[in-house]
Amino acid sequence: MSQGANVAGATLLETISSRMVSLRQSERKVAKLVLEDPVEAMRYNMAGLAEAAGVSEPTVMRFCSAIGFSGFRAFKLELAHTIALGMPMALTAIDEDDSLRVMTEKVFSRTISSLDRAYRHLNGEVLEQAIEMVASASELVFVGAGASAIVAQDAQQKFPLFGIPCQAPADYHQQFISASMSGPSTVFVAISNTAKTRTVLRVAALAKSKGAKVLAIVGDRGPITEVADLSIEVNTFEDTDLYTPTVSRLAGLVVIDVLATGVSFRRGPVAAERIREMKEELAQMRSVEPGDPGGEPG
Amino acid sequence: MSQGANVAGATLLETISSRMVSLRQSERKVAKLVLEDPVEAMRYNMAGLAEAAGVSEPTVMRFCSAIGFSGFRAFKLELAHTIALGMPMALTAIDEDDSLRVMTEKVFSRTISSLDRAYRHLNGEVLEQAIEMVASASELVFVGAGASAIVAQDAQQKFPLFGIPCQAPADYHQQFISASMSGPSTVFVAISNTAKTRTVLRVAALAKSKGAKVLAIVGDRGPITEVADLSIEVNTFEDTDLYTPTVSRLAGLVVIDVLATGVSFRRGPVAAERIREMKEELAQMRSVEPGDPGGEPG
DNA sequence: CGACGAATGTAGCCAAACTACAGACCTGGG
DNA sequence: CCCAGGTCTGTAGTTTGGCTACATTCGTCG
Numbered sequence: 001m002s003q004g005a006n007v008a009g010a011t012l013l014e015t016i017s018s019r020m021v022s023l024r025q026s027e028r029k030v031a032k033l034v035l036e037d038p039v040e041a042m043r044y045n046m047a048g049l050a051e052a053a054g055v056s057e058p059t060v061m062r063f064c065s066a067i068g069f070s071g072f073r074a075f076k077l078e079l080a081h082t083i084a085l086g087m088p089m090a091l092t093a094i095d096e097d098d099s100l101r102v103m104t105e106k107v108f109s110r111t112i113s114s115l116d117r118a119y120r121h122l123n124g125e126v127l128e129q130a131i132e133m134v135a136s137a138s139e140l141v142f143v144g145a146g147a148s149a150i151v152a153q154d155a156q157q158k159f160p161l162f163g164i165p166c167q168a169p170a171d172y173h174q175q176f177i178s179a180s181m182s183g184p185s186t187v188f189v190a191i192s193n194t195a196k197t198r199t200v201l202r203v204a205a206l207a208k209s210k211g212a213k214v215l216a217i218v219g220d221r222g223p224i225t226e227v228a229d230l231s232i233e234v235n236t237f238e239d240t241d242l243y244t245p246t247v248s249r250l251a252g253l254v255v256i257d258v259l260a261t262g263v264s265f266r267r268g269p270v271a272a273e274r275i276r277e278m279k280e281e282l283a284q285m286r287s288v289e290p291g292d293p294g295g296e297p298g
Numbered sequence: 299m300s301q302g303a304n305v306a307g308a309t310l311l312e313t314i315s316s317r318m319v320s321l322r323q324s325e326r327k328v329a330k331l332v333l334e335d336p337v338e339a340m341r342y343n344m345a346g347l348a349e350a351a352g353v354s355e356p357t358v359m360r361f362c363s364a365i366g367f368s369g370f371r372a373f374k375l376e377l378a379h380t381i382a383l384g385m386p387m388a389l390t391a392i393d394e395d396d397s398l399r400v401m402t403e404k405v406f407s408r409t410i411s412s413l414d415r416a417y418r419h420l421n422g423e424v425l426e427q428a429i430e431m432v433a434s435a436s437e438l439v440f441v442g443a444g445a446s447a448i449v450a451q452d453a454q455q456k457f458p459l460f461g462i463p464c465q466a467p468a469d470y471h472q473q474f475i476s477a478s479m480s481g482p483s484t485v486f487v488a489i490s491n492t493a494k495t496r497t498v499l500r501v502a503a504l505a506k507s508k509g510a511k512v513l514a515i516v517g518d519r520g521p522i523t524e525v526a527d528l529s530i531e532v533n534t535f536e537d538t539d540l541y542t543p544t545v546s547r548l549a550g551l552v553v554i555d556v557l558a559t560g561v562s563f564r565r566g567p568v569a570a571e572r573i574r575e576m577k578e579e580l581a582q583m584r585s586v587e588p589g590d591p592g593g594e595p596g
Numbered sequence: 597c598g599a600c601g602a603a604t605g606t607a608g609c610c611a612a613a614c615t616a617c618a619g620a621c622c623t624g625g626g
Numbered sequence: 627c628c629c630a631g632g633t634c635t636g637t638a639g640t641t642t643g644g645c646t647a648c649a650t651t652c653g654t655c656g
Contacts, residue, residue, distance in 0.1 A: 024634065046613060056636045061614065072613060077378055084382030085410075096563055096570070100426055103563070107556050108417040112383075112410050119406040128398055147455065154448045154547070249452070250548055258405050265394055265401070272394070322603065344644060354605045359645065370644060 011117065012082040013038065016067060027063040029053045034079070042079055046072050085116045111247055114236040118251040121235035129230055130215055131262035134159075137187035137213075141178050142168040143203055144191035151191050151217070151252040158260045161275055162267050172199045179207040186212040193236075193248040195222025204228065217255060219248050309415070310380040311336065314365060325361040327351045336381055344370050383414045409545055412534040416549040419533035427528055428513055429560035432457075435485035435511075440466040441473050441501055442489035449489050449515070449550035456558045459573055460565050470497045477505040484510040491546040493520025493529075502526065515553060517546050 016031050023031055030053045034041045041049060050057045064075040094106050134140065140159055142152035149170065156168030169175045182188055188207035192200045195218035205227050208214045216228035225231040234251045264271060314329050321329055328351045332339045339347060348355045362373040392404050432438065438457050440450035447468065454466030467473045480486055486505035490498045493516035503525050506512045514526035523529040532549045562569060 026635065045611090047611095057613080058615080058637090059635065062635090080375055080378040081382040084379040094559065096567075098563075100429070100560060101422055103559055104417070104420065104422070104425065104556050107559060108413060108552060111552050111555075112413055115406060115410050115413075119402070122402065124399055124402070127402065131398070147452075150448060150452045150455070153451060154445075157445065157448070250551060253548060253551075254406060254409050257409075258402050261392065261401055261405060262398060265396075269394075324604065343642090345642095355644080356606090356646080357604065360604090 011085075011120070012078050019067060023063070023066055026053075026055045026059050027066055029055055030060055030063040038079060038083055042076070042083055085113050110237065111250055114247045115251055115254060118234050118236055118254070121233065122255075123233065126230060126232055127258065127262070130232055131259060131266065133187055133213055133215055133230060134164075134189075134259060135162075135263045135266040137164060138185040139182070140164050140166040140187050140189065141175075141182060141207070141212075142166070142189045142191065143175050143179075143200055144168075145197050145200055147246045147249040148191040148193060148197070148200070148252065151249050151256060152189070154253055155189065155256045155260075158256065159263070161260075161278065162263055162271055164263075172203070175199070175203045176206065179203040179212075180210060182207045182210050182212040184211040184213075186210075187215055188212040189215045189217065190224055190228065191217045191252060192222075192224055193219040193234075193246075193252075195220055195224045195231075197224070200224060201227065217252055309383075309418070310376050317365060321361070321364055324351075324353045324357045325364060327353055328358055328361040332377070336377060340374070340377055340381055383411055408535065409548055412545045413549055413552060416532050416534055416552070419531065420553075421531065424528060424530055425556065425560070428530055429557060429564065431485055431511055431513055431528060432462075432487075432557060433460075433561045433564040435462060436483040437480070438462050438464040438485050438487065439476050439480060439505070439510075440464070440487045440489065441477075441498055442466075443470075443495050443498055445544045445547040446489040446491060446495070446498070446550065449547055449554060450487070452551055453487065453554045453558075456554065457561070459558075459576065460561055460569055462561075470501070473497070473501045474504065477501040477510075478508060480505045480508050480510040482509040482511075484508075485513055486510040487513045487515065488522055488526065489515045489550060490520075490522055491517040491532075491534075491544075491550075493518055493522045495522070498522060499525065515550055 013035055016035060020028060020031055030049065033049070033053045044052060046057050046060055050060045053060070061072060064070075064072050067075065069075040069078070092106060094103060098106065140155075142155045144150075144152040149168075152168040153170075156166055159166040167178060169178045179188065186207065188204060190200050190204040195216065201224050204214050204216070204224055208227055208229075213230075214228040216224050216231040217234060218225055218231055219234055219236060221231070221233070225233075232255060234248065234255055236248045236251045264275065311333055314333060318326060318329055328347065331347070331351045342350060344355050344358055348358045351358070359370060362368075362370050365373065367373040367376070390404060392401060396404065438453075440453045442448075442450040447466075450466040451468075454464055457464040465476060467476045477486065484505065486502060488498050488502040493514065499522050502512050502514070502522055506525055506527075511528075512526040514522050514529040515532060516523055516529055517532055517534060519529070519531070523531075530553060532546065532553055534546045534549045562573065
C-alpha cells in the first residue's frame with residue numbers, strides 16, 4: 001500500500017518518531033511540527049512549513065532527506081497517504097462533546113487506520129505457514145472469548161466451504177470438550193487479542209497436550225503464543241479510551257478472510273467450482289420467492 | 299475524510315466518470331488515462347501526464363478545472379488520497395495466480411476501500427434518528443442470517459453495556475418467538491445485506507405487527523426496508539467475485555460501533571463511569587492470575 | 597464561402613522546490 | 627584562552643514545473 005521510504009511496516013509518522021534522535025536540532029523543530037499536526041503540515045508548502053517551524057527552507061529539505069525521501073515533494077506525497085488512511089481523527093480520543101458527524105468519522109478513521117496498520121505488520125511467512133497448516137487439517141476448532149468469540153464464529157462460517165469439518169464451540173465447557181477430543185490432525189485456532197485470556201489459554205494448552213497443532217491469532221505476544229505452534233500477530237491500535245470501540249475483532253475478521261482465501265487457493269479449481277455453485281444456491285435460497293421453505297416454525 | 303471538490307459521498311474516480319460526458323475531446327484522453335491506471339497517473343507530473351495522454355499541458359490543466367479542482371496540484375492531492383484508500387488493488391478481482399502477498403493486499407485494500415465508501419455514503423440524519431430510536435428502547439432485538447448473524451451477535455455483546463436488555467436470537471425459531479413477544483417499546487434491528495433475506499423479512503414484519511419499531515441495517519433498498527421504520531444503508535462494494543470475501547459484515551460491525559457510541563453519549567457520564575468500571579474488571583478477569591475462577595468445568 | 601466561436605496548442609511568467617556556498621556555531625587541542 | 631576542525635544553519639542563486647495570456651486551427655452556421 002505504501003511505497004515510500006518507510007521501514008517495513010511502519011507508518012510515516014512512526015518513522016519520523018523513530019529517527020527523531022538522529023536529527024539535527026533545527027530539523028527536529030520541523031519533525032515536531034509535523035508530528036503534532038500532520039494535517040496542518042499538509043497544507044503548507046515548503047516556505048510555509050519552514051516559517052511555521054522557525055527555520056529556513058533548506059532545513060526542511062534536509063529534514064526530508066534525513067527521513068529518507070528524495071525531496072519535499074516525495075515527503076508530502078507520503079504524508080498525504082498517511083493522512084488519507086484516517087490519521088487526523090484516528091488517534092484523537094473520542095469525546096462526548098463530539099458531534100455525531102465527528103464521532104462517526106473518528107470511529108471509521110480509527111478502524112481504517114487500524115486495518116492499515118494490521119496489514120503493514122502482518123508477517124507474510126507466518127501467514128504462509130498458517131495457510132499450510134489450516135489447509136492440511138482434517139478438523140478445525142476455533143476458540144475465542146468476548147469479541148474474539150465473534151471472530152471464531154465468523155471463521156466457523158467460512159471454512160466448511162472448503163470441506164474441512166469445522167467448529168467454534170461457544171462456551172468454555174464445550175470448548176473444553178472439543179479440546180480434549182482433538183488429535184494430531186486437528187488444528188486448534190486460539191483467538192485472543194490480549195494473548196492471555198485465561199480460558200482460551202487453558203483449552204489451547206489442553207488441545208496441544210492431545211497432539212493438536214495450535215494456531216494463535218493474537219494482538220501481541222503473550223502466554224498463548226508460548227503454547228502455540230504458530231502465532232499470527234495482528235497489530236491494531238490499543239483501545240486506550242473509554243468510548244473507543246474494539247477494533248481488534250475487525251482486523252481478526254480480515255485475517256480470517258485472508259486465511260480462508262489462501263486455503264481456497266490451495267484447494268484448486270474443483271473446490272472453486274463447488275463454492276460457486278453453493279454461492280448461487282445460497283443467493284436463491286435467501287431471496288424472497290413463492291416456494292416456501294422456512295415458513296412458520298413450530 | 300475527503301476535502302476535495304467531490305460531490306458528497308463520491309470518490310474522485312467516480313466523479314471523473316460522471317463528468318466524463320461534459321468534457322472536451324482531448325480532456326477525455328486525460329480522464330481515460332487516469333481512470334485506467336490511477337497509480338501510474340500519480341507518478342507523472344503535469345508534463346509527463348500530458349505527454350502520456352498525447353495532449354498539451356494546458357489541456358491537463360483544463361481537465362483539472364473541469365473536474366472541479368483549482369489546479370493540477372489540488373487534483374494530484376486528491377488522487378493521492380483516493381489511491382491511499384486502497385484503490386489500486388481494491389477493484390481488481392482476486393485471482394488464483396496471485397501470490398500470497400498480493401492476495402493479502404487485495405483483501406485488505408478492498409476492505410479498507412469498502413469501509414471508506416460506507417462512511418461516505420452514510421446518511422447522518424438517518425444515523426441520528428437511529429441512535430435516538432435505540433437509545434429510547436426498553437428492549438433490543440438483533441436479527442440476521444449468515445454473515446449478518448455475526449453482526450447481530452456482535453451488537454448483542456455491546457448494547458447491554460448501556461443497560462438496555464438486549465438479545466440476538468440465533469435461529470429462526472428463536473427469532474420468531476422474540477419477534478412475536480415484542481411490543482411498542484421494543485426496537486427490532488433487522489440486519490441483511492441484500493435487504494431481502496426471507497427469514498429476516500418475516501420476523502421483522504411480525505415484530506412490526508406487534509407494535510415494535512423496526513430498524514433495518516442493509517446494503518441496499520429492498521423488501522426489508524419497506525417494512526422498516528428506519529433503514530441505515532451501508533454501501534459497500536459488491537462481492538462479485540468468487541474469491542472475494544464478504545465485506546459487508548465488516549461495515550455492519552463498524553456501523554454498530556457508531557450506533558453504540560452514539561447511544562453511550564446519550565446515556566451521559568454516569569453510564570460512562572459504569573462502563574469504565576466494567577472494562578477494568580473485565581481486564582482483570584481476563585488475564586492470567588493465581589486465583590482461579592473457571593477451572594476445569596464439569 | 598466567409599466569419600465567428602469553440603477547442604487546442606505555443607510561449608512565456610512566476611512560484612516553489614532544490615542546490616551550491618558561505619557564515620556561524622560548537623568542540624577539542626594547543 | 628584562543629585557534630583550527632568540523633558541523634550545523636541560513637543566504638542566494640538555479641531550475642523545475644505549475645499556471646496563464648495569446649495565437650492558431652478546426653468545426654459550424656449564416
